[in-house]
Amino acid sequence: MNVSNIKNSQVSPSEGFREAFTLHLADNALIMGHRNSEWCGHGPILEQDIAISNIALDLIGQSRNFYQYAAQLFNQSTNQPINLATEDSLAYLRDVRDFKNCLLVEQPNADWAQSILKQFFFSTYQYYLYQQLQNNKDEQLKAIAAKALKEVTYHVRWSSEWVIRLGDGTEESKKRSLKALDELWMFTGELFEPAFYETTMNIDFVLLKEGWTKKIRSVFEEATIDIPVENKWHQTGGKIGDHTEHLGFILAEMQFLQRAYPNSEW
Amino acid sequence: METNQETIFQDKVDHEIKIEPKDWMPEKYRQTLIRQISQHAHSEIVGMLPEGNWITRAPSLRRKAILIAKVQDEAGHGLYLYSAAETLGISRDEMYDQLHTGKAKYSSIFNYPTLTWADIGAIGWLVDGAAILNQIPLCRTSFGPYARAMVRVCKEESFHQRQGFELLLTLSQGTDAQKQMCQDAINRWWWPSIMMFGPNDDASPHTAQSMKWKIKRFTNDELRQKFIDMIAEQVKVLNMRLPDADLKWNEERKHYDFGKINWEEFWQVVGGNGPCNKQRLDARKKAWADGAWVREAATAYAEKKASLNPSKGGTSETV
Ligand SMILES: [Fe+2]
Numbered sequence: 224m225n226v227s228n229i230k231n232s233q234v235s236p237s238e239g240f241r242e243a244f245t246l247h248l249a250d251n252a253l254i255m256g257h258r259n260s261e262w263c264g265h266g267p268i269l270e271q272d273i274a275i276s277n278i279a280l281d282l283i284g285q286s287r288n289f290y291q292y293a294a295q296l297f298n299q300s301t302n303q304p305i306n307l308a309t310e311d312s313l314a315y316l317r318d319v320r321d322f323k324n325c326l327l328v329e330q331p332n333a334d335w336a337q338s339i340l341k342q343f344f345f346s347t348y349q350y351y352l353y354q355q356l357q358n359n360k361d362e363q364l365k366a367i368a369a370k371a372l373k374e375v376t377y378h379v380r381w382s383s384e385w386v387i388r389l390g391d392g393t394e395e396s397k398k399r400s401l402k403a404l405d406e407l408w409m410f411t412g413e414l415f416e417p418a419f420y421e422t423t424m425n426i427d428f429v430l431l432k433e434g435w436t437k438k439i440r441s442v443f444e445e446a447t448i449d450i451p452v453e454n455k456w457h458q459t460g461g462k463i464g465d466h467t468e469h470l471g472f473i474l475a476e477m478q479f480l481q482r483a484y485p486n487s488e489w
Numbered sequence: 490m491e492t493n494q495e496t497i498f499q500d501k502v503d504h505e506i507k508i509e510p511k512d513w514m515p516e517k518y519r520q521t522l523i524r525q526i527s528q529h530a531h532s533e534i535v536g537m538l539p540e541g542n543w544i545t546r547a548p549s550l551r552r553k554a555i556l557i558a559k560v561q562d563e564a565g566h567g568l569y570l571y572s573a574a575e576t577l578g579i580s581r582d583e584m585y586d587q588l589h590t591g592k593a594k595y596s597s598i599f600n601y602p603t604l605t606w607a608d609i610g611a612i613g614w615l616v617d618g619a620a621i622l623n624q625i626p627l628c629r630t631s632f633g634p635y636a637r638a639m640v641r642v643c644k645e646e647s648f649h650q651r652q653g654f655e656l657l658l659t660l661s662q663g664t665d666a667q668k669q670m671c672q673d674a675i676n677r678w679w680w681p682s683i684m685m686f687g688p689n690d691d692a693s694p695h696t697a698q699s700m701k702w703k704i705k706r707f708t709n710d711e712l713r714q715k716f717i718d719m720i721a722e723q724v725k726v727l728n729m730r731l732p733d734a735d736l737k738w739n740e741e742r743k744h745y746d747f748g749k750i751n752w753e754e755f756w757q758v759v760g761g762n763g764p765c766n767k768q769r770l771d772a773r774k775k776a777w778a779d780g781a782w783v784r785e786a787a788t789a790y791a792e793k794k795a796s797l798n799p800s801k802g803g804t805s806e807t808v
C-alpha cells in the first residue's frame with residue numbers, strides 16, 4: 224500500500240496500513256503493560272501485586288506477538304533489508320513520534336484508582352476490538368486476537384471488580400475514583416476515532432464504541448459513579464505519533480540499554 | 490504432662506513424622522519457626538525490589554517478560570510462606586508490622602544495590618542459587634506447612650537460577666562492554682552471596698537446637714562449602730573469575746578452599762548499615778501506607794455486600 228499521500232510525515236515509505244495498524248496494536252499493549260509493570264513490588268496488597276503483574280505479562284506477551292508479525296511484514300516488503308526488523312528493534316529503536324499507542328495507556332499510574340480505571344477503560348476497549356479482530360481477514364491478526372481475548376476477558380473482569388469496589392467502598396476511595404475519572408476521561412475519545420491506517424482494517428468503530436459505552440455504563444452504575452456527559456472535545460493524536468510528554472520518559476527508561484550499548488545481544 | 494508431650498513431639502520429629510499446626514509443640518519451637526518462616530517470607534517480598542528495579546529497563550521484550558515473571562514468583566513465595574507462618578498463630582498484618590518496625594529481619598543480600606543489567610543475572614545465578622541450597626533441605630523440615638511450601642518454592646527457584654545463569658552467559662559471549670558488566674556484577678555479588686549462609690558454625694549458637702528439631706539439616710558452613718564448590722565450577726563456563734585470590738581446589742579435602750569472609754561487613758549490613766537498608770524498608774513501608782485506603786475500601790465494600798446478602802455472609806470476596 225502506498226501511503227505517500229498521507230500527511231503524517233512519521234510514516235516511513237515501507238510502512239503500509241497493515242504494518243502501521245499492527246504496530247499500533249503492539250504499542251498499545253506494550254506501553255500499557257509497561258505501566259502495569261511499574262507496580263510490581265509496590266502494590267497495595269500482595270495478591271493484587273501479583274494480579275497486576277500478571278496483566279503486565281499478558282500485555283507484553285500480546286505486544287510481542289504483534290511486533291513479531293509487524294517485523295515479518297516489514298521484512299517481506301523490503302527486497303533486501305539491510306537491517307532486519309525484529310520485535311526488539313521495533314520496541315526499542317523507534318522514537319516517540321513513531322509510536323502509535325493511544326494517549327490513554329501512556330498516562331501515569333498515579334494511584335491505584337487511576338491505574339485501575341485506566342486498565343478498565345483500556346481492557347474493555349481491547350475486548351471489543353479483539354472480538355472484531357478475531358473475525359478479521361488477516362489470519363495473523365485474527366489468531367493473535369483470538370488467543371488474547373481470553374486474557375483480556377479476565378482483565379476486564381478484574382478491573383471492573385476493582386472499579387466497583389473503589390467506587391462503592393469508602394468516601395476516600397470514591398473521591399479518588401472521581402479524580403481518576405477526571406484525569407482519564409478526556410483520553411477515552413481517541414479510542415474510537417480511527418486513524419488513517421485503521422480505516423481499511425474492517426473495524427466497525429460505531430459498534431466498538433457502543434459495546435464499550437454499554438459496559439462502562441453498567442459497571443459505573445454498580446460503582447455508583449456518574450458517567451460524564453459526552454465531551455465534544457477529546458485529546459487525540461497518540462495513534463499518529465502526537466503524544467503527551469509522558470511517553471518520552473517511558474521510552475527513555477525502557478530503551479536505555481539498547482541505546483547505550485547498540486548492536487548487542489541481550 | 491509437659492515432658493510427656495515433649496517426648497512424643499521429639500519422637501515424631503526423630504521418626505520424620507511431620508508436625509502439623511494443631512499438634513502440640515514446644516513454645517520455643519513455635520517461636521523459632523515463626524521467626525524463621527516470616528523472615529523467609531519478608532526476604533521474598535523485599536527481594537522483589539532490587540530486581541523489580543530493572544523491570545522497566547530490561548533490554549529486550551523476552552527479558553522483560555522473564556523478569557516480571559520471576560519477580561512475580563517471588564511474590565508468590567512470599568504468599569505461601571506468610572500462609573505457612575499464619576498456621577502458627579500470627580497474622581500477616583502482624584508480620585508486616587514486625588518487618589516495618591525493624592523487629593523482623595530479612596535476608597541481608599537485598600540490601601545491596603542493582604547497578605547494572607548484569608546484576609539481574611548475578612542475582613538469579615548466585616542469590617537464587619544460594620537460596621536453593623538453603624531451601625532444598627527445608628523441603629524435609631519437620632513442620633508440615635513449611636515443608637510443603639518449600640517444595641513449591643524450590644521448583645521455581647531452580648528455574649530462576651538457570652535463567653540468571655543464561656543471562657550472564659549471553660553477556661559473557663557478547664561485546665567487551667557486556668563481558669565487563671558481567672565480571673563486575675560477579676565481583677560485587679560473590680561475597681554477599683556466600684554470606685547468605687549465615688555466620689560460621691562456631692558463631693551460630695542456635696544450630697544445635699534447630700538440628701535437633703529438624704528445622705535445620707545442615708550447618709551454615711556445610712551449605713556454604715557446597716555452594717562454593719558448585720559455583721567455582723559453573724563460573725568456568727562463563728569464562729569469568731570469582732573475586733577470591735585464595736580460591737583453590739583442595740585435593741585432600743575434595744573441596745575448594747576459599748578466602749576470609751569479611752564478617753564485619755556482614756554484621757554491619759545485618760545491623761542496618763548496608764547500602765540499601767533504608768531504601769528497601771522505606772519502599773515496603775511506602776507501598777503499605779499508600780495501599781491503606783485501598784485495603785480499607787475493599788474491606789468496606791465486602792462488608793457492605795455481606796450485609797446486603799447475609800446468606801453469603803462469611804464468604805465475601807477476599808482480595
Ligand atoms: Fe523466592
Ligand SMILES: [Fe+2]
Nearest residue numbers: 563617646649
Ligand atoms: Fe527466586
